[in-house]
Amino acid sequence: MSNPDAAGSAILDPIWATAHLEARRTGVPSTMVDAATGHRLAGDWRRACEAAAVDVRLDLTDVRERHGPDVCRQILADLRCFAPDLLRWHLPRSLPGGGPQKNLVLTLAEYPGAAALVVRTPAVHWAAGERLVLELAEPSPAGRRADRWRIVHHRYLWDADRSGEYAAIAVGPDAVVQAQDAGDFAAAWWLAGIDLHPGEGSRMMRHLRVNLPPLLDLRETVALRPGGGLAIVLQPRRKGPYASGVDAYVTSAMAAARLPVLPCPAWCRPLDHDLIRLGLASPMQLHPLVRQAFRGDPVAAADSVQIGCRGRAHRVRRENGRWTALDHDDRQDEAERFLIGLGAEAVGCHQVIAELEHAQVAEKERFAIVPRYRAALDGVMTWPEPDGVSFEGPGTFRAALSGQEINSWLMRRSRRNTKPLKGRSLPQRRKGAPLKPSYQGW
Template sequence: MRRIPASLRALVPAWRDARRYAVPPRMVLEATTRREAGDAIGACDAAQMDLLVDADAVRRARGAEVAAQLADDLRHLAPDLLRWHLPWESGGSHTALGPRMTITLARYGDDALYLTTPAITDARRRPRLRFGPAARFSRTHSWDAHRHLWDARAAGELFARAGGVDRLPFHAPDGRLLAPDELPGDRPDDPVALIEWTTVLLDAGRAAEAWAACGITLEIGPGSTVPGGAADPVLPLLRAALDRLHLPVVPDGARAAAPADVSEAGGDPQRAVTLVPTEGTSWYYRDPMLVARVDDGYTARVLGRGDTPAQAPELPAPAWRRAPDLELLRLGRLKPDQLHPLVRRALFPALDTGYRPAPTGLTDEIRVRCHAGWHRAGWRDGRVRLRDHAPEEARREQAMRALGAPTPRCFTVEEAWRHGPSARLPRRLRILRTQMISAALHGDADTLTAMLDAGVDAACRLGDGRTLLHLLAHLDRPALLPRLLAAGLHLETRDDQGRTPLFAAIRYGASTAVVRVLLDAGARTDVTDRTGATLLHALTSPHAATILPWLRDAGLSLETRDAQGRTPLFSLAGYPTAAPEAVRALLEAGADVRAGDLVGRIRSSRRADELDFVIEAVS
């Protein structure tokens, strides 16, 4: 296993965990089976996506030809492959989809088949596919020229798209990973070797030298921080993509100092393109770049936080960025037989192995360092049990601990699993807890159920205090509630934000079935979080029209104000996570539209288009 370069340390763990937890083998198998049977909706559902395309409406609005093209693309859409390639990033202590993104997959004149990701990292990892004018969230990207990321027919193109010719970069022709001393020396002529050499230079922090090797002068603007974005590209692929654009030369050899300077030089923003990293931009600043053509090649400037690259069009990231799978392979974080089957067949067509995902942390026995030796622990009846300590010894140690005496590590394992930081757990238990929580976050109810069946303790928590009950919205499996309650979890446990499982379910868009089962189990409705918000303030669900009457029947008021004096309607109108259906449900229930500057809040949140019915009601 090789050391992760500094420029990739924030990305590699997210790439690895997404492939391990967000696209489990069962999902790939079920989505593939349904796709091959012609069931596009079922395939998307299996891959934790919502396909919200009305074929009849498309035919009426755009005609039979466009409807037929769209239907053909949906037949070959591999949603599990799309999920595999989506931009994943750290959502705190766990991997999440890049928030508020729109990715166009195919265009049909003015309309597109496009995907949108949730507005916040804590939401359900369940993107939506739609047809129409692509909604412009704050992060919009075009994949319509990169079908290998989502179309089963084009999946085999990944080899060439990753820079492969007679072999894959960093691999021998037989698929073997090259050792560091087998990589090329300075300025190789071979195109694959050039990718390897420039990538090694970027990893070593020699960015200017690497860019210059491909005929691009790298400039760091005065407002820039650490130029993380400068280490993102596969430079020979970027140079080839730039050459295909045939950008006009900036007059007088002017450098791409800023978008305004490009316009002043020629009055045409098409003289430059921007490079915007798709991962990491929501929480870890990775600088966008502006690239223009000059007499002696190209010039690229890392833009500072005060620069705005919006004038120049964006060069889609799949045309130039590092391929996560190739990076994971060369760094030893992934093996070829752990790749998605379509990806493996594209990158290693001669590799005759099945799909063998990374092994789970589930085991019957865990070894714990205790005093000077190793002791055994295991699972029984949903609790950690010590196998090398008698029950009376455990009781004695508990009494000694109450008196302030140091406690052997064996006797701290269960508490660390349930309440303590993961650093206090043995390595295997850290992996197991990560797998359990990740399965819940990514909606993998089958894996979670299998772990519970094996006796694993369900009482672990996320770093923010959420329990598995708080993640029922993500799991969307109402039948799990009695199982988790029987395991000792409580309906009124609060996370660090003061939210109960019912509050979390409503805030994160749980299905009506999940909300109903929590209410029927006796979950309290008179709860508020640390901001004073009620359940109505948190009602972001597109199913709000069904859920709202239940909460009103429980006695909740439409005009209750939180600690900042906001009513539920005023709050939801400005929430990026709130579905328009939720705002409409409050409006139709009689919520007061005069409780604050509602129109101003909607416009400042850039939601005027989707909440135009509220603006109309106010006026």
């Protein structure tokens, strides 16, 4: 796969990508991931949801009485593999600010009897922050907005047992991706085997992150609704027994109002793929379940790693902030470090430790500039800062932040507005309120 400079890709703005990644890291901190994962592996899905700031409004006893034991068992099986921190990682977010897009209903699974397991985001950011609500919807949510976030067939976004499918998503051959990076959307769609018929609003196509290969498998006419009043109608060719391919028509959202809506994950390029491909993020910066899905990533857990070293399975563990090789005695460890100091190439455990320590230092350096970055998002104009100091506020400088101060700031930032919601339902979006484009959310 091609690896162009991040600033040269038309489909992923590096400033937006950095802001989105920072919003993910603060909205899904490592403490939340570790706590939710521990409870999930222990079989306590309720406490896993609690650790990930998800309010559960689901009574399995009531479900059994109304839908029977079979449906109840299906729901319980889905809840036991539900990773709320993974779903929170993949949530579409609004920038600046970084909170989940408001008033969304994400359908996770559907069951007999017109019931569906759904997750709702708050209707207003200031009222509930980043808390989510898990409940059983009866009947299953319907409508264009609900269809956009129907992820029943994209379980890798929330199912821990199927998170590995995320890395296997086809993202197109090099020629198609290169054309998209260059902003030549017409050539990209043609190379992918789709005849694109431009129309009103085609100028937005240059920056649209469309994953083209899956669109060739469509069997019915559907519409993509990326936002901003734009719609793309996809119509499979059915003329003649040997006809194949898809025709795409760029039109307005109003003209495609009656057509079925293709869910965003079915057509939007997976964000983590492009972040790694363009060098905007390393696997160490991703969610652990996402990180494990990518081939070649040596990290298998937050604090413990099992790797192959000199033909054997060795373990590397983080203790007191440092990574150590558990299966090397002191004499072997000292000898290998001596050889590395003489210029020999690090292999096995020491190679992995070097990569992990480098990633850990990069993370601390990146988070040290978060206060200044937040001020830039708020529109505050700043000037170059002297060496050895960091930005704290408009026109204010201070000594560089220590590691303890950075961790303290991140903990306060990740816990904002996480009090449980009160009441039986979330507030609804004000009637007639405009919807902002959200096609970059996945």
